[in-house]
Every structure is written in C-alpha cells, then in structure tokens.
Amino acid sequence: MSVIRVALPLPLRQHFDYLLSSGQQIQIGCRVRVPFGKRELIGVAWQLDPPDHYPIPQLKPVISVIDADPVLDENLRQLLTFAAEYYHHPLGEVLTAALPALLREGKDLADYQQYAWQLTTAGTSATAADFKRSARQLALWQALQQGPVAAAELYGSHPQTAIKQLEAKGLIEKDVLPLAPFSERGLKQPALQLTADQALAVTAINHAAGRFQSLLLEGVTGSGKTEVYLQAIAPLLDAGRQVLVIVPEIGLTPQTLSRFQSRFQAPVLCWHSNLTNTERLHCWQHTHAGSAAIVIGTRSALFLPFASLGLIIIDEEHDQSLKQQDGFRYHARDLAIKRAAIEQCPILLGSATPSLESLYNCQQQRFVHLSLHNRAAGQAMPRYQLVDLKQQVLQFGLASQTLQYIKQQLQQGMQVMLFLNRRGFAPALSCQECGWLTECHRCSAFTTYHKQSRQLVCHHCGAIKAVPRQCGQCGSARLAPVGQGTEQLEENLQQLFPDIAITRLDRDTTRRKGALASALDSINQSGPRLILGTQMLAKGHHFPFVTLVVIVDVDGALYSSDFRAPEQLGQLLTQVAGRAGRGSNPGTVLLQTHYPEHVLLQDIIHNGYASFARSALLERQHTRLPPYQHLALFRAEALQSAHCQQWLTELADLAKTLPGLELLGPLSCPMEKRAGKYRWQLQLYSNQRPLLHQALNTLLIALQSWPLSRQLKWQLDVDPIDLS
Ligand code: ADP
Ligand code: ZN
Numbered sequence: 001m002s003v004i005r006v007a008l009p010l011p012l013r014q015h016f017d018y019l020l021s022s023g024q025q026i027q028i029g030c031r032v033r034v035p036f037g038k039r040e041l042i043g044v045a046w047q048l049d050p051p052d053h054y055p056i057p058q059l060k061p062v063i064s065v066i067d068a069d070p071v072l073d074e075n076l077r078q079l080l081t082f083a084a085e086y087y088h089h090p091l092g093e094v095l096t097a098a099l100p101a102l103l104r105e106g107k108d109l110a111d112y113q114q115y116a117w118q119l120t121t122a123g124t125s126a127t128a129a130d131f132k133r134s135a136r137q138l139a140l141w142q143a144l145q146q147g148p149v150a151a152a153e154l155y156g157s158h159p160q161t162a163i164k165q166l167e168a169k170g171l172i173e174k175d176v177l178p179l180a181p182f183s184e185r186g187l188k189q190p191a192l193q194l195t196a197d198q199a200l201a202v203t204a205i206n207h208a209a210g211r212f213q214s215l216l217l218e219g220v221t222g223s224g225k226t227e228v229y230l231q232a233i234a235p236l237l238d239a240g241r242q243v244l245v246i247v248p249e250i251g252l253t254p255q256t257l258s259r260f261q262s263r264f265q266a267p268v269l270c271w272h273s274n275l276t277n278t279e280r281l282h283c284w285q286h287t288h289a290g291s292a293a294i295v296i297g298t299r300s301a302l303f304l305p306f307a308s309l310g311l312i313i314i315d316e317e318h319d320q321s322l323k324q325q326d327g328f329r330y331h332a333r334d335l336a337i338k339r340a341a342i343e344q345c346p347i348l349l350g351s352a353t354p355s356l357e358s359l360y361n362c363q364q365q366r367f368v369h370l371s372l373h374n375r376a377a378g379q380a381m382p383r384y385q386l387v388d389l390k391q392q393v394l395q396f397g398l399a400s401q402t403l404q405y406i407k408q409q410l411q412q413g414m415q416v417m418l419f420l421n422r423r424g425f426a427p428a429l430s431c432q433e434c435g436w437l438t439e440c441h442r443c444s445a446f447t448t449y450h451k452q453s454r455q456l457v458c459h460h461c462g463a464i465k466a467v468p469r470q471c472g473q474c475g476s477a478r479l480a481p482v483g484q485g486t487e488q489l490e491e492n493l494q495q496l497f498p499d500i501a502i503t504r505l506d507r508d509t510t511r512r513k514g515a516l517a518s519a520l521d522s523i524n525q526s527g528p529r530l531i532l533g534t535q536m537l538a539k540g541h542h543f544p545f546v547t548l549v550v551i552v553d554v555d556g557a558l559y560s561s562d563f564r565a566p567e568q569l570g571q572l573l574t575q576v577a578g579r580a581g582r583g584s585n586p587g588t589v590l591l592q593t594h595y596p597e598h599v600l601l602q603d604i605i606h607n608g609y610a611s612f613a614r615s616a617l618l619e620r621q622h623t624r625l626p627p628y629q630h631l632a633l634f635r636a637e638a639l640q641s642a643h644c645q646q647w648l649t650e651l652a653d654l655a656k657t658l659p660g661l662e663l664l665g666p667l668s669c670p671m672e673k674r675a676g677k678y679r680w681q682l683q684l685y686s687n688q689r690p691l692l693h694q695a696l697n698t699l700l701i702a703l704q705s706w707p708l709s710r711q712l713k714w715q716l717d718v719d720p721i722d723l724s
C-alpha cells in the first residue's frame with residue numbers, strides 16, 4: 001500500500017491524502033477518482049508517499065485511476081505549484097484554471113478521439129467530370145485531394161449535405177485522426193521584406209532560441225510587430241517546435257488570427273472562452289500530441305500541455321485584461337514568463353505602449369529591449385492637436401473646430417473615428433426640477449440610460465430597471481439624460497451627417513455573434529464613414545482608411561486617485577491615436593479637453609508614449625510605488641461596512657508586527673459599495689518580495705481562525721491592477 005497526495009478542485013488550502021492499493025498503478029500527474037465526504041471528486045495525483053502524510057488508518061482508498069499517462073507533466077505541475085504559492089491561492093482552484101472542463105469531469109480521453117475525412121480508393125480515381133452537376137461536391141472532393149482533413153475543420157467549410165452525398169456514393173470515408181506531431185509544410189504566403197528594425201528584432205529573437213530569455217518588442221503603432229512575430233516563428237516551425245501566442249481578447253481582433261492562418265501551412269488553432277467543451281478538449285489534445293503548431297489564445301492558453309514549446313509571444317502585453325480579475329487572480333504575462341523559464345524557451349512581449357513593469361525590467365537588464373521606431377510602410381505617425389473646450393459652444397459635445405475637421409475628411413472620402421469610452425445613451429437620467437440622479441441602489445454608482453432598450457443599467461453589478469416615469473425624489477415627470485454615451489453620439493452624428501454611413505463598436509452593438517466581424521468588414525471598405533465606439537476601438541485593429549481620430553472627452557481620467565491611471569490613459573490615447581493614418585494618407589488626432597495645459601497631455605503629444613512612460617516610471621520611483629515596491633491587496637466585502645473595517649484592522653495590526661512591510665489602509669474602496677456589499681481594502685507594500693510573501697503566509701494562516709473571516713467575503717490580490 002502506498003499513500004498518494006491528490007490535488008482536488010476545492011477552495012481549501014490543505015492537503016488530501018488517499019490510499020493506493022497494491023494493484024493500482026499510477027504516475028504522478030494522472031487523474032484519480034476519490035471519495036470526498038458523500039461525494040466523489042476528480043483530482044490529480046500530485047505526490048507519491050509524501051513524508052508528512054496523514055496516519056494510514058484515517059485514509060480512504062482511491063476509487064479509480066483514470067489515466068495511464070499524466071494529463072499534467074512535470075513542467076506544468078511545477079508551473080501550477082509556483083502559481084499557487086505566488087498568488088497564495090488554493091492549488092485545487094489553480095488546477096481548475098489549468099484543465100479543460102471535460103478533464104475535470106473525469107471524462108476518458110479515449111472517448112474524445114477526433115475524426116478526419118479522406119478519399120476512398122474510388123474517390124481517388126474519380127475525376128472532376130464526375131461532379132459536373134454539383135459545385136459543392138466538387139469543392140469538397142478537391143479539398144480532400146491533399147490528404148485527410150479533420151472533421152471539425154471540414155464541417156466549418158463545407159455543407160453537411162455535400163459530405164453525406166459523397167459518402168453515400170462511396171467516394172469519401174471517415175477515419176480516426178491520428179494525433180502526431182505536425183510537420184512543417186512551408187509558407188502559404190510569402191514573407192514581407194523586413195525593415196531594418198524588424199530584421200534586427202527577428203535576429204535577436206532567433207538568437208534566443210533554445211534557452212530562457214525575455215524580450216520586449218516596443219514598436220510604435222503600425223510598425224509591423226505581427227510581421228516580426230511571423231518571421232520569428234518560421235524557423236521554429238521548421239525545427240518542429242510549437243509556438244504559443246497569447247492575446248488579450250481574441251474575439252476583438254479576428255484579423256490577428258487570420259494573419260497567422262494565412263501565412264503558415266502548419267495547423268494554427270485558437271483557444272478562447274467561446275469554444276465548446278469538446279472544442280477545448282480537442283485543442284488540448286492537439287497541443288499535447290504536438291499536432292498543433294501554433295496556438296493563439298487568451299490568458300488560460302498558458303496552461304496548455306505543449307509537447308515541444310519553442311516560443312511564447314504575448315501580444316499587447318500592457319493590456320489589463322491579461323490579468324484575471326476574480327477568483328485565481330493571475331497575470332498571464334507574468335505566469336507565461338515563468339512557463340518560459342521552466343520550458344527553457346524565449347518569451348517575446350510586444351506592445352506599442354509597454355507596461356511600466358516591462359520597461360522597468362528592461363532597465364534592470366532582465367529583458368532584452370527591441371524597438372521598432374517607425375511605421376512599417378513608411379507612413380507618418382499621426383499628428384496630435386488639442387481642442388480647448390473652455391468657453392466654447394459645443395454641438396452634441398463636439399467643438400466647432402472638431403466638426404470642421406470631420407466634415408473636411410468626410411468630403412475627401414476618408415473615414416473618421418470618434419472615441420468615447422462610455423456606452424449607453426447617457427451616464428444617468430436627472431430630474432430637471434430638483435437635480436435627482438438615477439443611482440443603482442446596490443452600488444455607489446449612477447445607472448446608465450440605454451435609450452433603445454428603454455432601460456437603466458448598472459454597469460458595475462448588471463442590475464437592470466425600467467426607465468422611471470417620475471423623479472424618485474420630487475415626483476416631477478421632467479427627467480432628462482445627462483452626459484453623453486456612444487448610443488447618443490451615434491444618434492447625434494446621424495443628425496449632423498445624414499448621408500454618411502456610421503458604424504458603432506461597443507459591447508451593446510457587438511453582442512450578437514458575427515456582428516463585430518461584419519462591422520470590421522464594412523470599415524475595411526473604402527468610402528466616407530463615421531466609426532465610433534469605446535475602448536474596443538483601441539485594440540490592435542488595422543483601419544486603413546481612417547485619417548482622423550477624435551477623442552471626444554479625455555478629461556475623466558486626468559484626475560484619478562489610482563496610481564496606474566496616468567499609465568493607462570497614456571496607453572489608451574496612444575493606442576486609439578494609432579488607428580489613424582495607417583493607410584496611404586497621414587492621420588490627425590484631435591483631443592477635446594478642458595485642460596489643454598495638463599502635463600500628462602502635453603508630454604504624450606509632444607514627446608510620445610516612450611518618453612512619457614519613462615517619466616511616469618521615474619515618478620513611481622519617487623513615490624515608491626510598483627514596480628519599485630511589491631504590492632498585495634486584501635479586500636473585504638460585507639453587508640455591514642463596520643465588519644470590513646474591523647476585519648482589515650485586525651489584519652493590519654498583525655501585519656504591523658511583521659518585518660519589511662508598509663501598510664496603506666484599511667480604507668474604504670474608491671467604489672465603496674458594489675452589488676449591495678460595502679467594500680474596504682488594505683494595501684501591503686514591501687521592497688523585498690520574499691518578505692511580502694512570508695507576511696502573506698502568516699496573515700493567511702492567522703485569519704483562518706477569526707470568526708469574522710467566515711462572515712464576510714475577502715480576497716487577496718497579489719500585484720493588483722484594479723484598485724477600485
Ligand atoms: P502593429 O501590430 O505594429 O501595429 P501591424 O503588424 O498591424 O503593426 O502592421 C501594420 C501594417 O504594416 C500591416 O498592414 C502590415 O502588413 C504592414 N507591414 C508590416 N511589416 C511590413 C514590411 N516589412 N513591409 C511592408 N509592410 C509591412
Ligand atoms: Zn426631482
């Protein structure tokens with residue numbers, strides 16, 4: 001008999017040991033089915049005969065061993081163990097992030113074989129003349145001439161009826177698709193001639209092959225970072241190595257995926273939350289077997305079981321959505337760096353607006369710094385112009401100067417993009433008699449008026465209410481929208497430019513499947529057009545016909561209390577501006593503001609992001625903020641504000657006795673109340689990471705025995721991005 005320690009998908013910070021009978025064979029990293037209370041759970045064998053196991057008579061036997069081969073190899077187990085320790089998160093929940101649902105449910109991998117369609121002998125000897133009457137059958141027959149095609153791939157590109165008909169004629173058949181390492185089949189499309197900067201970058205990346213090295217590719221918008229990725233990848237595929245590309249939100253940038261797919265013959269798979277469980281498992285299997293050459297995916301792709309990983313690329317490495325904001329709050333960039341270290345492969349971080357953390361790592365010479373200084377096809381960088389809104393008569397929130405510019409560009413047949421980071425019709429409704437504003441009763445926030453759906457929506461907790469007929473305070477019926485959201489801006493623009501096509505991009509207009517793709521398609525047609533939207537517009541799109549970008553309102557973010565706000569505003573402005581002038585005509589960016597003399601705006605427009613970011617980093621050094629100090633944040637949420645305060649005060653009192661910490665708080669959160677709960681936080685800073693981690697361990701053990709810990713909801717966020 002031996003004892004096996006099992007990682008179980010439970011939010012508990014403890015070990016679970018089971019007995020393995022002498023007949024049961026198991027390798028570490030395989031799944032097991034075990035009893036847990038009255039339930040059965042699926043876990044992963046983590047350690048054989050741990051020296052500190054529970055006494056044998058207290059242990060229950062393993063019910064069954066599910067896998068013959070590990071689903072988590074040694075490298076992945078090392079990564080997950082690191083992640084659980086670094087983020088102080090229960091290993092079982094880390095495991096949940098790393099395994100596809102079907103594996104967590106204990107499904108047998110053998111039941112998820114994949115199929116491919118291929119020509120039968122009769123099919124091989126058929127000729128095109130046999131399909132004279134059906135173009136669809138002909139296309140299908142031709143597609144299969146090169147060899148078997150995975151069923152999933154074929155169903156996506158050919159009608160079921162054609163498949164059935166050819167099968168009935170005995171010309172095609174379905175067979176099990178063997179999962180074998182891919183073999184490179186060359187390029188579908190020739191590579192571009194690289195610029196000098198691009199060539200230097202590709203050489204440096206290739207030079208790092210086969211060992212761990214982090215590289216930052218800082219390339220201005222439109223400088224051709226994707227071409228660098230593609231050419232850095234090519235020799236790795238030749239050598240049979242796999243490549244992982246992590247992008248912030250795959251759904252928002254379908255162009256990226258198609259650029260990879262149209263360059264390489266080798267299989268390019270994608271991984272994101274819209275896949276079905278079966279599709280996810282298939283991707284997992286292809287990665288594991290080495291039959292996937294490139295995987296392009298969101299955050300959790302970093303846990304895929306690559307057979308032979310040769311390079312990790314993080315695109316838009318500054319993007320906040322790389323950090324998971326609930327549960328297991330990991331940062332995909334940071335964990336991917338750890339993964340690369342474990343796999344002994346290079347990792348490339350790309351952005352036009354790198355995070356201050358990555359720039360700091362370059363300064364510390366932990367990262368190699370690569371730069372693309374100019375746009376790839378020689379286009380000029382967009383020119384910024386400030387539009388002073390003070391003492392101006394605005395029409396629908398737009399200055400007359402702005403309107404002049406817009407008209408001019410449209411008359412010349414160009415596209416104009418307007419950026420407004422507020423969806424809905426208006427941020428609130430207000431009473432014209434007494435000034436009352438519509439508020440969410442569960443959050444410290446106003447409710448956004450959505451005109452089309454006739455609703456008041458809280459963008460923080462999702463609460464939806466019908467639009468009231470009367471003021472909630474004085475009963476007056478004179479309610480009017482205050483402020484402007486994208487829905488209203490669209491209506492206004494329609495009125496101002498009745499003959500111009502308008503495309504609005506925000507979460508409301510792109511909810512329907514395929515809506516975003518068709519909007520992007522229409523933007524890629526030439527001809528005058530107004531494009532408006534939220535930060536969705538900032539995400540790496542290539543809009544060749546946009547010559548003017550209008551940032552309708554920059555002021556909201558200028559005076560925020562969050563120390564990351566300037567960095568984020570700098571990134572957003574630069575990214576949005578970067579959509580202008582990417583085609584053959586130069587671009588202009590208009591910034592509408594009441595504070596044209598603000599240092600941050602002046603710095604960005606005169607010196608550019610690269611210079612701005614370096615001064616922002618100096619500022620962080622002077623104020624002793626991350627990355628010059630390490631930060632962890634405890635947040636407490638409860639129905640009673642006093643409970644949060646009391647619990648965090650206890651925590652702070654204990655933390656004060658520990659070495660090497662500086663505390664900020666307890667403070668009530670900038671957003672004091674959300675979804676009916678009051679929120680408080682305690683920030684812990686240290687200039688030595690090990691001391692911070694020791695302190696967190698001590699605090700986490702201590703708080704387990706406090707009665708209040710069970711009465712309120714609390715979270716620990718290591719390296720938090722969201723301080724709201
Ligand atoms: P980024 O991601 O850096 O903003 P992209 O990769 O989208 O830039 O490239 C911008 C445009 O420049 C694309 O249309 C791309 O095809 C083109 N491009 C990239 N590299 C080159 C090159 N070496 N020569 C010509 N055009 C290029
Ligand atoms: Zn009123």
Ligand code: ZN
Nearest residue numbers: 440443458461
């Ligand atoms: Zn709310």
